[in-house]
Amino acid sequence: MKALILVGGYGTRLRPLTLSYPKPLVEFCNKPMVFHQIEALAAVGVNEVVLAVSYQPQAMQDFLESEQQKLGIKITCSRETEPLGTAGPIKLAESLLNDGEPFFVLNSDIVCDYPFQKMLDFHQMHGGMGTILVTQVEEPSKYGVVLFDKDGKIERFVEKPPKFVGNRINAGAYLFNPAIFQKLLLRATSIEKEVFPELAAEGLLYAVELDSFWADIGQPKDYLTGMCLYLSNLRNKEPQNIQYGPEFIGNVLVDPSAKIGQNCRLGPDCVIGRDCIVEDGVRLIRTTLLPGTRVKSHTWISDSIIGWQCTIGEWVRIENNTVLGEDVSVSDEIYVNGASVLPHKNVTTDIPDPTILM
Amino acid sequence: MTEPQTLSDLPKTKAVILVGGASKGTRFRPLSLDLPKPLFPLGGKPMIEHHIEACARVPGLMEVILLGFYEESLFTSFLESTSERFGIPMRYLREAKSLGTAGGLSRYSNAILSGNPKAVFVLHCDVGCSFPLINLLRFHTQKSQEFTILGKVVKPEEARKYGCMVKDPNTFELLHYAEKPSSVVSELINCGVYVISPWILDYIGQIRSGSQSPNRLSFYMDKENDIIRLEQEVIMPLAGKGKIFVFEMEGFWAQVKEPKAALRCSELYLAYYKEHKPELLTTPTTSLRARMDGLLFTRSQKPAVGLQETRLNIVGAVYIHPSAKVESSAKIGPNVTIAAGVEISAGARLMNCIILEDVSVKEHAFISHSIIGWGSVVGAWTRVQGTPDNPTIFGAGVATEAEIIVRNCTVLPHKALNESCHQQIIL
Numbered sequence: 001m002k003a004l005i006l007v008g009g010y011g012t013r014l015r016p017l018t019l020s021y022p023k024p025l026v027e028f029c030n031k032p033m034v035f036h037q038i039e040a041l042a043a044v045g046v047n048e049v050v051l052a053v054s055y056q057p058q059a060m061q062d063f064l065e066s067e068q069q070k071l072g073i074k075i076t077c078s079r080e081t082e083p084l085g086t087a088g089p090i091k092l093a094e095s096l097l098n099d100g101e102p103f104f105v106l107n108s109d110i111v112c113d114y115p116f117q118k119m120l121d122f123h124q125m126h127g128g129m130g131t132i133l134v135t136q137v138e139e140p141s142k143y144g145v146v147l148f149d150k151d152g153k154i155e156r157f158v159e160k161p162p163k164f165v166g167n168r169i170n171a172g173a174y175l176f177n178p179a180i181f182q183k184l185l186l187r188a189t190s191i192e193k194e195v196f197p198e199l200a201a202e203g204l205l206y207a208v209e210l211d212s213f214w215a216d217i218g219q220p221k222d223y224l225t226g227m228c229l230y231l232s233n234l235r236n237k238e239p240q241n242i243q244y245g246p247e248f249i250g251n252v253l254v255d256p257s258a259k260i261g262q263n264c265r266l267g268p269d270c271v272i273g274r275d276c277i278v279e280d281g282v283r284l285i286r287t288t289l290l291p292g293t294r295v296k297s298h299t300w301i302s303d304s305i306i307g308w309q310c311t312i313g314e315w316v317r318i319e320n321n322t323v324l325g326e327d328v329s330v331s332d333e334i335y336v337n338g339a340s341v342l343p344h345k346n347v348t349t350d351i352p353d354p355t356i357l358m
Numbered sequence: 359m360t361e362p363q364t365l366s367d368l369p370k371t372k373a374v375i376l377v378g379g380a381s382k383g384t385r386f387r388p389l390s391l392d393l394p395k396p397l398f399p400l401g402g403k404p405m406i407e408h409h410i411e412a413c414a415r416v417p418g419l420m421e422v423i424l425l426g427f428y429e430e431s432l433f434t435s436f437l438e439s440t441s442e443r444f445g446i447p448m449r450y451l452r453e454a455k456s457l458g459t460a461g462g463l464s465r466y467s468n469a470i471l472s473g474n475p476k477a478v479f480v481l482h483c484d485v486g487c488s489f490p491l492i493n494l495l496r497f498h499t500q501k502s503q504e505f506t507i508l509g510k511v512v513k514p515e516e517a518r519k520y521g522c523m524v525k526d527p528n529t530f531e532l533l534h535y536a537e538k539p540s541s542v543v544s545e546l547i548n549c550g551v552y553v554i555s556p557w558i559l560d561y562i563g564q565i566r567s568g569s570q571s572p573n574r575l576s577f578y579m580d581k582e583n584d585i586i587r588l589e590q591e592v593i594m595p596l597a598g599k600g601k602i603f604v605f606e607m608e609g610f611w612a613q614v615k616e617p618k619a620a621l622r623c624s625e626l627y628l629a630y631y632k633e634h635k636p637e638l639l640t641t642p643t644t645s646l647r648a649r650m651d652g653l654l655f656t657r658s659q660k661p662a663v664g665l666q667e668t669r670l671n672i673v674g675a676v677y678i679h680p681s682a683k684v685e686s687s688a689k690i691g692p693n694v695t696i697a698a699g700v701e702i703s704a705g706a707r708l709m710n711c712i713i714l715e716d717v718s719v720k721e722h723a724f725i726s727h728s729i730i731g732w733g734s735v736v737g738a739w740t741r742v743q744g745t746p747d748n749p750t751i752f753g754a755g756v757a758t759e760a761e762i763i764v765r766n767c768t769v770l771p772h773k774a775l776n777e778s779c780h781q782q783i784i785l
Contacts, residue, residue, distance in 0.1 A: 009772065
């Protein structure tokens with residue numbers, strides 16, 4: 001079975017992190033974003049994953065070559081040379097995806113507890129052309145709302161409805177029959193606005209509900225929200241991977257290679273990456289430390305993403321959705337509030353108000 | 359400026375251009391995200407090509423060395439083509455990490471002094487000027503012989519941003535040096551161009567080993583840190599001791615730390631060409647052949663078809679690469695440089711801007727006080743404007759919708775702008 005992951009281009013919404021690495025390789029809860037999806041696909045029997053990209057940096061190519069063996073699944077790239085929207089890339093990858101079987105298509109920014117087997121079973125039962133995963137959200141007007149009958153047959157889509165029409169939205173995971181290739185064009189087309197409405201009108205699409213958590217982590221603020229949901233889910237599914245001890249509060253994920261000092265209070269909802277060093281007396285709340293970062297003593301960090309190989313001084317306070325790019329250093333005793341700091345910067349004076357530091 | 363009578367009295371020399379490295383160039387973002395700052399074009403040529411051209415004109419100059427901690431591969435093709443064009447050996451020496459403005463000189467002193475040059479030019483990459491190197495060298499051999507600094511008098515409020523120098527009016531000796539002082543010291547500033555005698559490299563080596571360290575901050579005593587700053591740790595201690603002399607230049611000088619300085623410096627180069635080398639600029643009646651002969655560029659491009667004898671609408675000092683396609687109804691200038699492969703559509707208006715390679719400017723667009731990055735697209739009727747102190751900067755691959763205004767913004771590479779924006783950094 002095959003799958004396509006719509007990766008896209010430069011991942012600019014996740015800057016400054018994506019200035020250092022392509023988005024699929026940015027770690028989320030200690031695993032590259034795209035790995036979460038590939039592992040879930042492999043678990044349900046997918047043997048080849050195609051990444052639809054519009055820009056393919058050398059870093060991604062090298063990384064994928066080395067990781068294919070580890071994951072035990074074939075990974076190829078389908079690269080668009082002109083903009084194809086959200087549907088065109090599927091057509092572009094037809095020769096790679098079409099083996100006569102249904103295939104998955106995933107949006108790369110989504111993290112959730114994918115119910116792929118449930119989707120496969122339901123898809124076989126209803127016999128339609130496509131199955132779309134839907135999820136219930138609190139603010140449907142930010143997304144594409146899906147309206148379907150009691151059997152799951154989709155009646156219509158409403159993109160960002162100004163008034164309440166329903167609270168199930170397109171969760172960004174699909175299962176299609178190869179017959180869909182006939183319905184797609186090799187040019188810039190929107191799957192949400194052009195393809196799906198047409199198929200729904202012909203009664204060919206069905207919706208299946210996602211029971212677990214769901215998050216779009218394409219921007220730093222949502223990344224942190226998604227992190228909390230993921231960790232909560234992890235505590236239920238794999239409690240052995242959560243840290244326990246006097247210094248841990250709530251759900252905290254720590255890579256085995258990380259070193260933690262004395263008298264820290266970490267959590268709730270923290271992720272500490274590979275080779276990180278957290279010195280004595282550090283307080284972390286709702287924060288991700290990406291690999292290789294050192295946080296010195298007595299520092300307090302909340303609601304932030306600290307990039308790879310950063311060095312945070314002593315008695316530093318960082319808060320309010322701060323994102324530090326790769327190799328940023330923050331001097332001792334500095335206050336950083338809501339800053340977005342590009343790679344290789346040295347922060348030597350307070351940043352008291354949200355700003356971008358280039 | 360009088361022509362020197364004999365140039366054969368000038369000694370054998372070498373030149374070292376300090377190019378720095380990626381993590382040092384952050385003030386030049388977002389432009390430095392896609393191209394190392396030393397290669398950014400000013401007045402139509404890469405920043406350090408101006409330095410190299412000036413060096414190549416000095417008789418007896420044996421070799422030009424680029425010294426920095428960028429990846430070597432970033433300079434390979436530039437070095438090859440420039441070395442061939444100016445007929446002078448060139449190479450890149452890479453510091454494993456930043457060693458400060460002097461550390462690399464000492465570390466590589468053997469390579470720099472091979473061939474026994476009597477004097478070494480040391481030039482910071484991020485300055486733009488007329489580079490009066492022959493006169494500087496003549497002054498060095500006659501008056502100084504030890505360490506010569508190129509200086510220039512600037513406005514008092516400007517001087518405090520640089521290294522300020524006090525010189526003896528008769529002997530030209532450097533009596534006092536203050537780096538970026540907070541109070542008024544002098545209007546004579548350090549231009550970042552030096553001529554040094556070989557023993558200075560030994561002196562720096564002694565600083566490294568700790569036997570000469572009057573100005574070393576305890577921070578730098580850390581074993582891990584080999585950073586040696588030329589200005590603070592070599593020049594300042596030697597000031598007033600009969601070793602350092604100052605040669606004052608006329609002509610223009612500018613430092614380029616941020617993108618807005620690149621615009622100003624490019625304007626200075628264009629003004630300099632207008633006065634001294636008008637054949638390098640593009641005029642309404644410049645024929646295609648003359649334009650191609652007049653200025654060699656790092657990229658070779660085929661000339662645009664159908665543009666041979668079209669009269670261009672040009673105001674003031676403008677440089678347009680021969681391969682750029684410019685509609686005659688577009689009005690260009692003053693102070694505009696247009697790089698290779700650019701397309702300027704009908705009715706566009708460009709003033710005070712730098713347009714980098716392969717940019718496409720659609721019909722009736724307006725661009726002022728801006729730098730438009732490689733491969734960007736400016737939509738029809740779109741207005742991209744900045745101010746001299748706060749220009750609009752597009753990184754590589756920025757695309758704008760038609761009919762919007764982008765004012766005083768800095769846009770990172772590969773963003774698509776779908777609506778108007780003012781006064782912001784767009785990540």
